[in-house]
Amino acid sequence: MQVTETKAEGLKREIEIVVPASDLEARLQTRLFEAKDKVQLKGFRPGKVPVGHLRKMYGKSLMAEIVNEILTETPNSVISERKERAAMRPEIAMTEDEGEADKVLSGQTDFKFTLSYEALPEFELKDTGGIKIERPIVEVSEEEVDEQVERIAENARTYEDKDGAAEKGDKVTVDFVGKIDGEAFDGGSAEDSDLVIGSGRFIPGFEEQLIGLEKGGEKLVEVTFPEDYGAAHLAGKAATFDVTVKAIQGPTETAIDDEMAKKLGLDSLDKLKEIVRDQIQSQYGLATRQKVKRQLLDALDKEYDFALPEKLVQAEFDNIWNQVQRELTESGKSFEDEDTTEEKAREDYCKLAERRVRLGLVLSQIGETAGVQVGEEELQRAVFEQMRRYPGQEQEVLKMFQENPDAIQSIRAPLYEEKVVDHLLAQVDVTDKTVSKEELMAEDEAEEKIGKGEEATEEKSAEA
Known part of the structure; x- marks a missing residue:
């Protein structure tokens, strides 16, 4: 040959x-x-x-x-x-x-x-010892735990039938038919729908108009859908609802004590608070992880500049662009609504595609040099977690992963990336900083655009 x-x-x-x-x-x-x-x-x-x-x-x-x-x-x-x-x-x-x-x-x-x-580019790995990361930490306060426990108690509250007019806090059972310009619209009708007045579950202004109605009462409720309503064909439109009240129940008193915790299957109120605190801390931990990871990837992005495979970048851009187009279609918005143009958006997302591919290649080589591997047991746990998301279809999902190398790679790649990130965090200079939850959860538009899908940066190089 x-x-x-x-x-x-x-x-x-x-x-x-x-x-x-x-x-x-x-x-x-x-x-x-x-x-x-x-x-x-x-x-x-x-x-x-x-x-x-x-x-x-x-x-x-x-x-x-x-x-x-x-x-x-x-x-x-x-x-x-x-x-x-x-x-x-x-x-x-x-x-x-x-x-x-x-x-x-x-x-x-x-x-x-x-x-x-x-060909995949060749480049020398650089020393990461000089990278400095500030890890934002939120201390969970007793007030925050108490607020969450109160919400749990509110959700666990029971109701009993009452006579008289509906008041704020009452649970009403209603039938309703929604109309726009006199014509009923899809998804605007329901029967025996339960609603707690003041919960904010329905369109703004809907619940308040039920106050004062009695069992059997009827009312034409007039509202306007919010401009940012999820269904684009309804956003900003005026609508009417023919409402019939079928039942009214008043809330019972719910004491926040050991008895309430026992009704939830726990030993005591202290145990409930402990679980709530752990859940809140876990949520903050995820946000902290993303902030730290973002800083790490930003630092790596500044350190490396090398030629990228054009087709790999184009494939990543196509993935991003298709997602952007879907989101615009679903929201009924345009690039102008987002204060940009299609040309400028293409330019921005092309840079994002280049960043993802470059970081994917860097993380891949760092992991390979460090001997980072995803064990079969870790991979199986991730597959089983995916199977749990599709009740009744577990065997079909398992078969897909067993027969499709690309599907199993989509599970392996993010696991591999997280292990490489852990490896790097053990090498760089990380300093903890206590912040408020508002500071931790705040994210400006630029960060959101860069971070969108950042957890998949390794996937492109892993596929290669």
């Missing part, structure tokens, strides 16, 4: 590969002799079919199998021998002339094809 590099421009490579007809013939002869003892043909005893006869009947089909095997095996072996790695699946080009192709299958000429790919 002859391998000739015909292009080497930046990361772009083009390799011409020629497999001599003699090599093809040798492989075909081997295949024919292997088939000789297996093929059963009428008029011939087992194992006595002449090779020439086999060649006449099956030569082209066997040669086609050989050609496909060469196309499958050769790219990886050639790229590996060049001590390179392809950023994406290599492209293969060969003759489209039927006559030339027939000559190859007939063993009359050499088999030629071209391999095109972009």
Whole structure:
């Protein structure tokens, strides 16, 4: 086999590969002799079919199998021998002339094809010891725990039937039909719908208009959907609801004590507060992790600047752009509504795609150098967690992961990235800083854009 590099421009490579007809013939002869003892043909005893006869009947089909095997095996072996790695699946080009192709299958000429790919860039890892990270920490206050316990108590509150008019805090059972311009709209009607007046679950202004109604009472409720309402076709529109009150219940007194905790399946109020505190701390911990990770990735992004595979960047940009387009469609908004233009948005998201690919490559090499690996047990736990998200479809989800390498990679990649981040955080200078929860949860628009999907930066390089 002859391998000739015909292009080497930046990361772009083009390799011409020629497999001599003699090599093809040798492989075909081997295949024919292997088939000789297996093929059963009428008029011939087992194992006595002449090779020439086999060649006449099956030569082209066997040669086609050989050609496909060469196309499958050769790219990886050639790229590996060049001590390179392809950023994406290599492209293969060969003759489209039927006559030339027939000559190859007939063993009359050499088999030629071209391999095109972009190589992953080579770069030196830099010392991370000088990176400084400020880790924001929120101390959970007793007031915050008490507020959450009160909300739990409110949700666990029971109600009992009452006479008279509905008041704020009462639970009412209603039927309603929503209309816009006199026409009922999809999703605007319900029967036996329970609603606590003052809970804020319904459109602003809806609940307050039920105050004063008695059981059996009817009212035309007039409201306007918020401008930022989730359903774009309803946002900002005036609507009416024909409401009928079917039942009214008043809230019972709920004491926040050990008895309430026991009704929730806990030993005591102190145990409930302990669980609530852990949950709040866990939520803050996730936000802290994201802030710290963002700082780390920002620091790495400033340290590295190297050429990127264009197709890998384009693939990442396409993923981002498709997501942006879906979100705009679902919200009914345009780029102008977001104070930008499509051209400017494309420019911004192209930079984001480059950042993700660059960081993915850096994290991949750091992890590889450090020997970071995702264990099978970790991977299985992640798969089982995915299965739990689809009750009743667990076996289908498991089968998908077992049969689809890309699906299992989508699980492995973020696990790998988090382990690389942990490895780096153990090396860099991390200083804790106590902040308020408002400071911790605050995120400006620029941070949100950069951070959107940042947890998937490793995936692009892992796929390669």
